[in-house]
Every structure is written in C-alpha cells, then in structure tokens.
Amino acid sequence: MFLVLAVGLALVALCSGGSGGSGQKKTAARRLVVEVSESHCGRGWTRPEPGVQTFDLHNTSDGAAEVYLEDPGSHAVYGEVEGIGPGTTRQLTVRVGKGAYAFMCVPDDADAVTGPTVRVTGGRRGPGAAPVSEHDLIPPALAYQKWVGGGLSTAVRLSADLKDAIDRGDLAAARSAWLPAHLQYERLGAAYDAFGDADGEINGTDAGLADGVHDKEFTGFHRIEYGLWHGESASGLRAPAAALVKALTGLRDSWAQSRMDPAQLGLRAHEILENTVQFELTGRTDYGSGSNLATARANLDGTREVLSRLRPLLTTRYADLPGLDRELTRAGQALDGSRHDGRPAALDRLTRAQRERIDSLLDDLVERLASVATLCDPRRTV
Template sequence: MFVVLAVVLGGTLLAYSLGGPRHGRSAGAPSGHVVVDVSESHCGRGWTRPEPGVRTFDLHNSSDGAAEVYLEDPASQAVYGEVEGIGPGTTRQLTVRLGKGAYAFKCVPDDADAVTGPTVHITSGSRGPGAAPVTQHDLIPPALSYQKWVGGGLDDVVRLTATLKDAIDRGDLAAARSAWLPAHLEYERLGAAYDAFGDADRAINGTDAGLAGGVRDKDFAGFHRIEYGLWHGEAAAGLRAPAAALVKAVTGLRDSWSQTRMDPAQLGLRAHEILENTVQFELTGRTDYGSGSNLATSRANLDGTREVLSRLRPLLATRYADLPGLDKELDRAQHSLDGFRHGDDWTSLDALTRAQRERADSVLGDLVERLASVATLCDPRRTV
C-alpha cells in the first residue's frame, strides 16, 4: 500500500504518489525524475542536483525489507511528502513542490530504526506546505476526550431507545414512528466509534446486506429491522421482540463502554470515513427501510464529524493550512442539509429534485475530499 498525500498545487496536503511497484530497475530514470535509494545504509542517496519546482523522485528500495519514506525538513521534521509500504526491490514515485529550505529523506524500515539521509539545500523558490508529524502520543488526549463524549451519547441512546420500546409495547405505532428517528440519529452521531463497537454495531444498526432472507431474515435486527416494520404495516406484536433486543444491545454496549479502548491512531481516519460512508450509503438510499430519513441521518453524521474534528483541532491548527476552508465547507454542508428539514419532518431522497440531489451530492462529496487531508495529517508517523 502507498499513501497518496496530495496534489501540491491545491495547498491542502503535502505531496502525491504515482504508479505501482516497478521491480529492480537498472536503467536510468525518466527525464526529470531523480532516483533515490531507500535503505538503511544509503538512505536518500542519489539526489545530487537540488533544484526548485515540482520534482518527481523514484524511490527505489534496495534493502530486503519493506519501508516507508518521508521527505522532511531535518530541523523541524515537517513532512513534505510520504510514501508507505515500499517493498524490497520495488520503486514508488513521489512528486512534490520544492522551494527554498533544507530537505532530507527519512527511511523507516518496518523492523529497524529510522535513518535520515544527507541534507539537501535549495536556495530559491516557494515550496509546498509541510506538516509536523503526528505521533501516537499526540492522539491519546483527543481520543480519550472523544471516548468520554461517546459514553454520554450512549446514555442518551439507551434513554431514547427505551422510549421507542415503550411505545411499541403499548401498541402505539404512531408514537413509535415519532420515537424511532431521535433514537436512531443519536446513535448515528457516534460514528467514529463504530469500529470500537465491534459486533454490537451489527445488532444495533445492521442492514439486511448479506442476509439470505433479506428483510425477512431472522438475523435482521436493530434500528433498521424496527424501521422496516414500522413503515411497512407490521403489527406491534411482531416488533416487541426486536425492540427488546435493541434496548438490550444498546444497554450492554453502554455498560461495557468504560472498559473499551479506542485506537487513537484511527481518529483522523474516522473523521473522514463518517462522511465517506454517508455519501456511499445515505445519499444513495441504501439504508432507507421506509422512514425516508436519509437526509436526517446525513445531518447527524455531520454532527458526528464535527465532534471528532473538535478533538483534533489543536493538532490540525498548526498542520492543516486550509483548516478555515474546511470549516467553511462544514458550514455550507450544514446549511444545505438543514434546508431539507421541516420541523420534525425531513424531505426524503425520492422527493428531491434532480438539482437538489446533485447539490447535496456535490456539497458532501467536496467535504469528503477535504476530510481526506485530516486523515492523512493525523496518520501517526514514526520519528525514530
């Protein structure tokens, strides 16, 4: 795997990688390319004519193990480009805009200490943005803060889900339909924690995807099982057991949450994935089982994204050059989605005009691209 860091001219990321592995090349590099050695003994060797401008480096791993490579300022350790997973005997490309300053390649073998190559000085030009590396230690405080917030959110999910169950138990399906959406949206706001929820998420928020019996399958459970029944004329008697199982599942998750440990290294990635999944599943209607609430769920997912970003903001403030642009896009997406709300009701996807549908797709799609920068910048890097 190699990491695509950026199109440098966009100003929001660091560099970008091109192409797949090319094995054991002995011929010269293409015109304008610089072949750089990746190994413990010769890290960074081969770059002898430093010049400003956009340059492409062919990073050739001459060692017998995989490695990742950073192009950084050796004094500040600000990273200007990165490629992960360069296999032994293979070559990856890294394209980066260079300008006035000092640079060095850092080779980080999988099973050995990092090695920094010779420093190269460029005396003119404007270089692309760099970012100080984020370490696992840097991410622990925001992860703990977020995990505490999730615990409070689970308390609310349990309370709201119990209200849903009570309405079903007394046979008041109109009240159950009104109670379903607040409970479901409260759970959806916790999106960055889904990986840590494990199997409980399937029981709480799973779909019928992969189930042989589809919506009739005995293993179809959770919010969407109840949604299907409430909006497809199922009697209260058939929904009592799924509602009880849902309350049991969210209560069990809430009660065990204090013993769960989220992976701090995943926090930046989750900030991106929440809305990536929103575009993939909510805006396509794949998770609509009758309530027509996909746009409401998208709005809840946006709230969840903001919660993650609020914890990461101290790290991003000094690393993400276009953080104000991200904030502007978040506000634009919120304004766009709020336009589909009418009191307690939301416009369904089916009721959108083509122009409205395209606008929603565009706004959230643009935001997902910007959040890819957050995932990249908050990916922990080895510094030793």
C-alpha cells in the same frame, strides 16, 4: 490497503498544488530516481533545484517501507508514500523551495533511517506539517470517548421511548420515536470500530444475510425501521425493540472499560462522511423511513464532534482548516435546506439540482477530511 494509499496521497496533493490562473503556463515536474533502503536512503537526489519535483522512489530492499520527505531540523513532513513494496517504484511529487530536506525511510520491520540532508537555495516550498505522535492524540481521544459515553446514555433513553411505544401498540408514536433514537446513535460515528460486534446488533443491515430482511440475524434500528414502515404488527416488533435496548444498554455499561485507539481518530473523522456518501446518499440503508438525509446530517454533526477534539493539533498543521469549516457549514445548510414540510426529505423528493449539490459538497468534504486523516496519522521515527 487502498484507503491507506488514498489517504497518503492527500498530503502529496497539498504539497504539489501550484497557484496562478488557468492561463498561466504550468512547468512540468522534474523527475529523479531516489533509492529507498536501510543503507542508502535518499541516495540519488543531487543538484537540487527549486520548483515542482517528482521523485521515483525505488525500494531496493527486501521488505516494504514507507518514505517521508521532511525538514531534518523541524521534522515537518512535506510528502509521504506508504507501502512501497520491495523492488517497486512509487512516485512522490512535491514543490521544493528554500530550505533543508532529507528522506526518511521507514522499513516495516526495522528502525527508521534518515538520508543525507539536501539544501535548496531558492524558491518557495510547499506546505509542511509537523508529525503527530500517539502521545499527542491521547487527550483528544479520551475527550471524545467521554463524549461518546454521554451520547450512548442518550441513545439508550431514546430507544427505551421507542420500545415503550411499540410495547403499548402505538406504532404511530413508535415511528416518531425511531428517528431521534437512530440519529443519536449515528452521531457517534467515529467510535463504531471500538463498538465491536455490538454495532452490527444495533445498526446492521441485511447485507449478506441469506434471508435478507426476513433473516433472524437482521436486528437493531434497521430491522425495526423495516417493520414500522412495512406494516408489521406491534407484537412482531416487541422482541427486536427489546433486543435493541438491551444491546445499547450493554454497550453503554461497558463503554468505560473500552479503549479507542488514539491513532485511528483522524482516520475515523474521514470515514464517517466517506460511509455517508457510500450508504446514505445512495439510499442503500433506507428500509422505509426515507431518513437518509437526516442521517447524513447526523453524520455531519458527528464529524464536527471529532474535529473539535482534534482542532488543537490541526490548527498549526492544516492550512486549509478554515476552508474545511466553511464547507462543513455549507453542507449542513444544504442538508437543512432540503427539508420538506418542516421534516427531513427523502432522497426521492430532492430535485436533481439539490441532489447534485449535496453530492458535490459531501464528496468535497471527504477529500478534505482525507488530509485530516493523513496529518493525524502518527509517523514512526525510530
């Protein structure tokens, strides 16, 4: 639930942002209680005035609901709040300006209800975004799924090279082969949910396992990584390598029959780098190779792949899409600039300034991509 609320608030932040220098005096938002219910959706907004407005959305019904503030003509959404429980109040802050508005109340188990139209006669309204339907998301989801299928084939081939090196006892070659195989899989980040249990077999960690890195359930890339960088013999790694290739091959062969949920594509674009910040930039997934920054770069590439499929929808909905593109480029340059002797640097080889810069850039991207998740979240209208 927390993630849903955090994503929902991202659009609110866009709507309520003002302009002007730091010396400009800020006007306090006006407060108004608005009812959320099937019979009186939007009741309470009277004498509308332009400017920043905070609505206390009070749910008087007996079930949870989400609320949109929209233009009743174009259906552009100017703010939303999800998961308002019965008898509770949540705030929505937006900048309203010249134009028409109406609240839409969407109960969990009933049809959507649109409240009365309210007209504001002056001022500049904040940015709005046309809602996205699941139908809109089907073409980008199908295009992305096709790309993932090709990526899985490459991952199988590269992992077979890793297995071959281990089978012939050449552990130096195996260490060289491990990274490209792992990075290829990491680029497929938005599909992990559709991979199901196979993802745990292929890329799981020892988190929660009784015997940690020595647990028999510890499998996949990180199991092999641990062995390669902690002196394990080739004979001990042959079975994990064979299991990795088998799991990847099975996933590749079944992928054509899998179906990604189109409604989740925007959220997955956000989660890729959210997980990168949580796991890669903290070193929690380093089992000896020191490749977290290289993995972060692969995750960044994977994020770009998702966004490239969503771009036709975002171009007319996300005003700061050029800014997102610039920040993706800056983050890539920062990660590339951290290389040491031509190879991806380990986290502990970074200077404090380098680490702070990379952390800052990735944190900023996570916030920006939360807006992508919000804008690509299909909204109920009935």
